Amino acid sequence: MFLLILGVALWSFAHLFKRLFPGIRAMLDDKLGMASKALFAVPLVVSVVLMVIGYKTAGMPYRFAGPSWLVHVNNTLMLGAVALFGVGSSKSHARQWFRHPMLYGFITWAVAHLLVNWDLASIILFGGLGAWAVAEIVLINRSEKGVTRYTGGTLKGDLRLGGIAIALYVGIILVHFWAGVPPLPMTS
Numbered sequence: 286m287f288l289l290i291l292g293v294a295l296w297s298f299a300h301l302f303k304r305l306f307p308g309i310r311a312m313l314d315d316k317l318g319m320a321s322k323a324l325f326a327v328p329l330v331v332s333v334v335l336m337v338i339g340y341k342t343a344g345m346p347y348r349f350a351g352p353s354w355l356v357h358v359n360n361t362l363m364l365g366a367v368a369l370f371g372v373g374s375s376k377s378h379a380r381q382w383f384r385h386p387m388l389y390g391f392i393t394w395a396v397a398h399l400l401v402n403w404d405l406a407s408i409i410l411f412g413g414l415g416a417w418a419v420a421e422i423v424l425i426n427r428s429e430k431g432v433t434r435y436t437g438g439t440l441k442g443d444l445r446l447g448g449i450a451i452a453l454y455v456g457i458i459l460v461h462f463w464a465g466v467p468p469l470p471m472t473s
Contacts, residue, residue, distance in 0.1 A: 289339025289406060293413035295332035299325050300417060304424035336410060343406035355400045360468060362397035366390045367457065368450040376442030380435045385425065391418040 302325065303310045313321040369390030372379045383389055395415030398407065461468045 286339065286343050286406065286409070288335045289343055289409055290413075292332045292335030292337075292339050293409060293417075295328055295335065296414065297417040297420070299328040299332065300421060301424065304421070304428060307428070340406050340410050343404075351401065351403060356469075359397045359401045362393050362400075363457070363468070364450065364454050366393035366397060367454045368446060369393060371446055371450055371453075375446040376437070376439055377446040378438030378443055379446065380438055380442075384434070385422050388418045388422050391415070 310321075313324065317324065367390070368379075369383070369386045372383055372386035372390075380386070392415050395411040395418065398411040399415070402408075402411065458468055
């Protein structure tokens with residue numbers, strides 16, 4: 286459990302550092318240039334490794350089990366989360382509706398997983414990362430006033446976003462099956 290908590294904390298700190306300590310981050314960028322990005326990329330990679338190892342080795346039994354229909358809610362939310370992750374770099378109409386689409390996608394991902402994973406390790410992992418995303422949104426909104434929003438969007442951009450989101454969603458489902466964690470309800 287320690288590795289999981291350490292991974293979530295390291296992920297959060299590395300991402301929030303720029304917002305919490307803007308002066309130090311600016312100084313590092315000035316002195317180190319592109320190397321300052323590696324200074325933060327390495328802890329992020331390490332945090333993901335720690336979270337994966339910590340989650341897989343936590344061995345926490347399920348304390349509660351939710352109703353089976355929550356699996357369907359989870360899967361629907363996950364398609365939305367995947368689409369939100371892509372909105373920020375799309376040329377869709379949806380891009381003008383969201384200021385932080387990737388962070389909203391991250392929150393949606395966390396909530397979806399919390400609906401179907403009620404063990405302590407899942408609460409720490411998904412709850413912790415969801416809390417990080419909320420904190421990130423609050424800090425960004427507090428520090429960046431008057432942000433220019435994307436205007437425009439095309440039907441072609443909407444269709445491309447939808448197609449890519451569905452393809453990635455199917456890929457994520459296949460990876461879950463490959464990893465031994467089937468996300469779709471299995472009936473016999």
